[in-house]
Amino acid sequence: MVRRFIRFLLCLVGIVFIGGGVFYFITAPNPLPESHWAGLGTPDTKNGEMVFWAGGCVSCHATPGSEGDAKLTLAGGLALKSPFGTFHVPNISPDEKAGIGSWTLAQFGNAMKRGVAANGEHLYPSFPYGSYTRMTDKDVNDLFGYLKTLPKSSNVAPPHDLPFPFNIRLALGGWKFLYFNDQPRVVIANADDTIKRGQYLVEGLGHCGECHTPRDFLGGFQSNMWLAGAPNPEGPGRIPDITPGSKAVGSWTQEDIASYLETGFTPDFDSAGGSMAEVQRNVAHLPKSDLEAIAAYLKAVPKH
Template sequence: MKKLLGFLVLAAIVAAGVGWFLTAPSQVDASAYDGLTGDADRGETVFTAAGCASCHHAPDAEGEAKLVLVGGQPFASDFGTFYSPNITPDAQAGIGDWSLTDLAGALTQGVSPQGQHYYPAFPYTAYSKMEPQDVADLWAYMQTLPPDGTASQPHDVGFPFNIRRALGGWKLLFFRDGYVMDVDPELERGRYLVEALAHCAECHTPRNALGGLDRGRWMGGAPNPSGDGTIPPLTPDKLSWSAEDVAYYLESGFTPEFDAVGGHMAEVVENFSQLTAEDRNAVAAYVKALPPLGE
């Protein structure tokens, strides 16, 4: 019996060690950012396409105040309520003391400069596909924004979901940095905008019980995390709009039926209306190329 107990204890220690090793936060490849110089003008386009202000401005912000990225917006989920943090250039409350590789680690690995996993309410699973130059440009632009000393609000997440290290296990199961759709070269810009920068699948794709995206039902629509209605599907067997309809909606916020955009999608349209017509057309072409769900 003593030998059995000893073996079980040893096995538990080994299993814990293996688990600790496997759930360790990944490190960004710093060499990918060596020598890169960011361009703030190009970074503004990346910032807009990625919807950074949409989640990180104060809940009641309007107009230019949306560029003060103090956070505080609540995002409800089955695992608790997450609050967007302060990402202004303030060195204490925000990310003013970060480096370019710190930002790259957050965006592409979901890891903080202190080596902690971020919750996937922050869409790093999409941003992981960002080009290093775009990260550098985004960093250059974000440093031009106004700092603010407002402290970030802690997430309202209970046990066991508040165990950050466990997110390493979640990443092993669901974090894939490759693209979902294989596309021809003419669709690559649209894919980059949809699957990476604009992270459209975060809302338009259903999730499993552990919060991982169901890639088998890519862009197939999903319950609204707020509990109010559903996010519509974008696959061509469910969405009858033409490519021109999709592009016009992203520019104007009006559907072919003359309904107006509402909810958080209004922020998405506000962002896309500031991009070029070529980018909106690229997104529309990608959407129309989605495979049907066959349901």
């Protein structure tokens, strides 16, 4: 009887040990190797600036309340409230201590495309690496080069304020296992180069789905509701549906959408408001061909 009990305990310990090992293997951070980032050459900072505006970096990382050129000092500090707690946006200026000035391209690239911090930990998806993972390595390299040209800031943002169990970073590996991938959000048959460019901008750099797509109780996208609208993460109201089946955008032409992104005015002479006003000011820096590509993609995605 005693021997059976001991065998049972040993088997139980073995199962827990093996299960723990499998869990860690599945959920451990998975950065790309240093060699992946070698050989990309000198960054094209002009392209990096366009990536910067398409990615909306100033919207979160600029000092809250800053205006004009001061917004290019990416000191962080913005508090992002969510159902999981409050996230404090970090300093990504080229300051060597408070910012990312001492980072390597591999560290920056793995943050952008793998959600892995410079110290090897998982990053929270409040930083939209779930979208940025679709970036090309060239755009990552060019963006990193451009960020190095911006002003430094010694500001240190507060740590995230998250209750248990959301403060356990290892659990993010489970979230990534369920939701994180670099595949297209939707498949568009017979997409031409313009639509493909728009898909890259919307699904990747522009991370439009982060606000316009509803999420489940774990914070993952409801994949069958891509861009179908979602609760406003900043408070009351709702982020609109921007698929062709929507009441507003569905009736707009591609030219209407491109013009709205360029000017901030809708076809009926209303204007962008709320957080979209900031987004519009960012994408207005892009060439007209990119705005037209975004419009073409939005008219081609599935209706809801």
